[in-house]
Every structure is written in structure tokens, then in C-alpha cells.
Amino acid sequence: MIDRRRVLALYDAEMRREPIPEPGARVEHVGTIVRVVGGDNCVLFSDLTAADAREVVSSQANFFRDAGAKVEWKVFGHDLPKDLTKILGDEGFVPDDPETLVAFDLTNEPLGDPRTPGLEIRQVLEVTQLRDALRASEAAFGPNTHHFLDRYRDRLADPTVALFVAYLDGSPAATGRLEMPPGKSFAGLWGGGTSPRFRHRGIYRSLVAARAALARQRGYSFLTVDAGAMSLPILERLGFVPLTTTRGWILHPPPRRLP
Template sequence: MASGLVDFQGGTPSDAYDRLVTDLLAEYDAHLRTAAEVQGAVDVRRRGPLWIALFDRGRLFVTYQQLDDPAGRVAEVAALISDDDSIQQVEWKTRTHDRAPGLEAALDCAGFTAGEPESVMLGEASTLIGSEPPTGVTLRRLTVPEEMRAALDMQDAVFGGTPRAQRMLREILTRQSNGENVELWAAETNGRIVSAGRIDPIAGTAFAGIWGGATLTPYRGRGIYRALTAARVRSAMSHGARWIHSDSTEFSRPILERAGLMRITGTVPWTWQRPAR
């Protein structure tokens, strides 16, 4: 990433901010889409601009850098899932800065459901490492599968919806066995996991993603999530990460903004689920 990204000389502060967001967005499109999003997939198919990644248990993830003929590309994916009964679930993320007229309408017509909007955050890793946990809270990387499962179950309880703990555990363990540096961290108090999240360095780049951050409601507002993020980022920096990105809910976005990350665009996960027989 060019050093000019942090050059605020010339123009007004607003101009400098807009230039920085534009530069960060260009880096996001170049480095954090397509191949970076399909790490851990068991198979990746290319259809024109589409990257269609197959994960375990019949899950597809669809991504791209630029999209031509949005309605036509959605129809391609719809035909694929119609022809293949093994596909049980599909996720397609839209980005607010993409030029893709008619995409949301096409997804809706194809039976996809829009999830909650999220903010794409990006910035210097070094801005996130200064926080320490409050008294009585311990931070550590989880390496034992039983502890990892407990943390992932806690995340399921926070997020609600379809349980993902067993699937995520398999995915993390598989990726780790393949030599990837994905890590799961937790914050504990009195032996109880109260917050957890992943750090996911992007192979071959100076980027890492922070994902899955969840904190039990009674423990929010104490700086635990901020400290857990700092611990994860310090670990990623030890592997060469300089830049951190995250798709953030409205719970975590303000924390990351206060730490120096910038909202560069928005994203909405659209999902399709095969009806139960």
C-alpha cells in the first residue's frame, strides 16, 4: 500500500479524508475481494467475473471485483443451485460502492434474503494495539478444540440465527492444519468465556481480517472487545500484517472507528437456503 495514503498535505481536511477513503477503497477492491474471500474453500469455480467458492456442507459463497450484467449473473448462480441438490446454502455480498444496477432486485427475485447492513472498516493495524483488558479479564488464543467450540457456541448465542459453531470449528481446524494462520481468541472472567473473535491474515498480503467478534451482553461497555481486538491484531502483526479490515455490525463499528479504522463502504449479505424436505 502506497505511503501516499497517509499524506494529508494540500486541500481541506475534508478533501484529505475523501482522498484517503478513495485510496483505501481501491486497496480493498484490489486485495480483499475474490481470492482473499475464498480462503478455506474446498473448490473455487470461475464464471466470467464471478468467483463461486464451495465450502463444506454444501455452502457456496459468490464474489467478484466488478460485475457485468448483474441480473444475468444472478440467473447463472440460480441455475447452478437449481441443478445441484448438494448446494444447501449460498451467500452473495453486495457492496454499496459497486455499480451493479438491478442486482438487489435480481437477488430478491431469485429467492435470496437480505441480511443486516454492515460497514467495511479498513485502516492501520498499529492504531488498534494499545488497549489492555480490565481487571479480572484474561485474553488468550484458543488451541484446544473443546475450548474453541465453547467460544463458538457463545458467539452463536450472541448472534442468534442458525447455529454455526460446529461448521466454524471444522473450518478453522482444517485451515490451521493446512498451515494458515487463522486464530481464535477469547476473553475470560472467572473461567467463563465472555467475548471471542477470529483474526485471519490474508496470505501473500499485509492485510488481516478481524471476524466474529461477539461479547455477552452483561460484559459490554467495559473495554473487553477493544482489548480482545488489540490482542488479535498484535498477533497478526507478528505474522507481518500492517492493515486490518472488518465487516462490522453497528455494535463493533464505533469501537473500530474510535481506534482509527475508517468506514470505506457498506455491505449487505444476501443469503439463499434450500428449503427443508
């Protein structure tokens, strides 16, 4: 059984205080703030008090406003001060959908996978398969062609990420990726989605199991997911344990002024 407090403290130390950025981004430590700049800008960790929170939030907001950049401030359920989300809202940040950070202990027995007949899970290794992943992603989440292809085309040979496609009777039905930051205890599941016409057939579960098997093979201790309302009950049935809540607060750049 996962010791939630210990695992969450380890997650904070490894994944929030010392994150490994995606290519093209950099990590900056500014006082008690850890932010990722470039690509998907994010304030990933903060250690604030009631005395300094408003000043620090305003400073970070102005930094990204001055850069004309969108940023997400990721708030976890145990972050302080207690009114941090109110302070963010007062500064103009807008809440995204709430999620739950869940973890699976890979050092115990592997995830079971009672595979649906006709289902095949493949790791994306070439551009043709990448386009299949795109089809499945767009069916699940809506159009994102330019962003998706640009993001993953150059990472097909990257050992820190693995993109998977689930095929049902030969048709791309679902996709999801596994992020494997080097030197960390945690691998992460991201972007998992199933086309609506293929849902409720156990495909998402099998896609999770395939990625968990690779993370276990690579020696990771834990597998984490920021689980939305739809995936949370499925993941809990598979043995994932909730650690804390999480929610992104988004600040959009101000509109450009016409010359």
C-alpha cells in the same frame, strides 16, 4: 490517515478478485464473477453492467439451485449496476443485515488496550480452549455447537487463522478469530462476540486489540471488519475507517421433492 479509495481498490483486487478459500472450498472465475464453492458458498465479486446483470444473476442462481446449495451474494456499496440488489431480489435472493467494511492501518501506531481488571486474552491452541470459545460464542450468538467444533477443531494448528477467547475472572466471556491469508495486505476479524452478561466492560475492545497485535506482528498492512450496527461505533472509536457498505443476499436451495 487511510486513503479510502486506494485501500478499497486494493481490497477488491486482493480479497475479492483473488480470494483464498477455506479448506474444502475452491475459487472459480466465471466470466466477470468470482465465486467460492464448497463450505460457505459465496459470490464474492462481480463486474456487471446494466446490459448483462439479470442474465448473469439468473445463471449463478440456477447453478446453486441445481446443486441444491445455499449461496450468499455479497454486495458492496460501490458494486454495479446500481440496481443490482433489486435484480437479486427479483431472482429470489433475500437480504441479510447490512454491514460496513472498515479498515485499520496497522503500519501506524498499534491499537491501545486499557485492559479491564481481571481480563485475560488467550489464543486457542487446544481442544479444551476451543470448548471455552464455543461457550462464549453460543452465549453471544446462540447454539452452533456442531458447526463451530467441526470448523475449528482441524484448524488449531493452521497458521492462517487464530481463534481467541477472553476470560473475565476465569470465565469465558467473549471470542473472535483472526484470518491471515498468506500473501495479502489484509488480515480480517471475524466472529467477534461477547456474552450479554459481560458486555459494556471493554472486553470486545481488548479482543480486537489482541488480534490486531498479532496481525501487525505477522506483517499485515491493514485489518478489516465487516462491522454490524453494534460494533461499528466501537471500531470507529478505535480508529477504524469506513470504506464502503456491504450486505449479503442469501439464496436458499429449493425444497427437496419427495420420491
